[in-house]
Amino acid sequence: MAPIPMMKNTELMQRRAQAVVRGVASVHSLFIERALNAEIWDTEGRRYIDFAAGIAVLNVGHNHPKVIAAVQGQLAAFTHACFQVTPYAHYVAVAEALNAVAPGPTPKKTILLSTGAEAVENAIKIARAATGRSALIAFTGGFHGRTMMSLALTGKVVPYKSGFGPYPGEVYHALFPIAYHGIRAADSLAAIENLFRADVDPGRVAAMIIEPVLGEGGFYIAPADFLRALRRLCDEHGILFIADEIQSGFARTGRMFAVEHAGIEPDLMTLAKSLAGGFPLAAVVGKSAIMDAPAPGGLGGTYAGSPPACAAALAVLEVIREEHLCERADHQGTLITARLNAMAKRLHCIGEVRSLGAMVAVELVKDRESHEPDAELARALVQECARRGLLCLPCGLRNNVIRFLAPLTAPEAILDEGMEILDGALTALAAQ
Secondary structure (H helix, E strand, O other): OOOOOOOOHHHHHHHHHHHOOOOOOOOOOOOEEEEEEOEEEEOOOOEEEEOOHHHHOOOOOEOOHHHHHHHHHHHHHOOOOOOOOOOOHHHHHHHHHHHHHOOOOOOEEEEEEOOHHHHHHHHHHHHHHHHOOOEEEEEOOOOOOOOHHHHHHOOOOOOOOOOOOOOOOOEEEEOOOEHHHOEOHHHHHHHHHHHHHHOOOHHHEEEEEEOOEOOOOOOOEOOHHHHHHHHHHHHHHOOEEEEEOOOOOOOOOOOOOHHHHHOOOOOEEEEOHHHHOOOOOEEEEEEHHHHOOOOOOOOOOOOOOOHHHHHHHHHHHHHHHHOOHHHHHHHHHHHHHHHHHHHHHHOOOEEEEEEEOOEEEEEEEEEOOOOEEOHHHHHHHHHHHHHHOEEOEEEOOOOOEEEEOOOOOOOHHHHHHHHHHHHHHHHHHHOO
């Protein structure tokens, strides 16, 4: 194949419009040419600080030397075999490593897959096989993927669900506790009890699935006491507790997994994103007896557990340990929230700053008293930051939240530079 010639971003955007479906949206209109740790350079040679990390995929940064070396070594051996045909050691080693770091004392087993949505689909299959039940409970604001079952579980219509229904049945949504929106943990638990009275017998519910910190939903943190109450409720009714750690996992929140902050053991966890440092790999990890419920042949996938991705994952887990990324996540979160809180004293468009480790968000509002969201400001801020050399991402049920997902390996000087850009951009926009 002939090399792709260097082109301007505008020219590539024109080609993109002609060749790529409009349903695949891009936050930014720049085309990446190379990257290293927390920095990106586009095809025109312009440098950007990366506070997006491929949507939480690059906790160990772009092109970490250990990850690249591991993948190069695997590429020299073999690239594909299909684990269901001829198994290979790296798949087993990744499963062993994930079983070892999963929270709780119960023995664990793992299946490797390719995407987060695929992990969610398989977690539901496993839960239904283990319980003999079919109904599911998810939460408002949750994002679980773009396949049909994962969309049914997702708790935001536009843009994810609009126009794609009908969805699989027996999926019910309860309120996610968001104190800033006036929804207490008690309100969420009452909503679940109301589901049991009005919509579904708890004896029919196979599982509840929840993000301990909403990802696309706005980085709202489920209170620890709420997660513990949910665990007790599941135990009372024989319902499985599924923690979706796809965006919050692998040291992002200052623990290997966000659910550890609540001190509970989920029955199943869905994992992906930062598991393999940019290579497509996902997993379901859970209690052995539950994971073994499906019969042989009931689970799998042609590319599931790709050998290069498995090699990358083993390197990622080493980097997390050796470079103390859980501790670095806490430090990074402290630095970013301090800057945001200082900005909030000057800029009344900042309604709330929240964080769990380095999973940090700022909520933009038109009015602090009413909490009226300012989605237009959030959109403008993302674009103005990019114009100044910082890549960041919007999110939230009301599209007014900016989330911070800088690589945990980012040097402090890079973080400071990025926050200076953010401060200047938001100050300028707020003055208009």
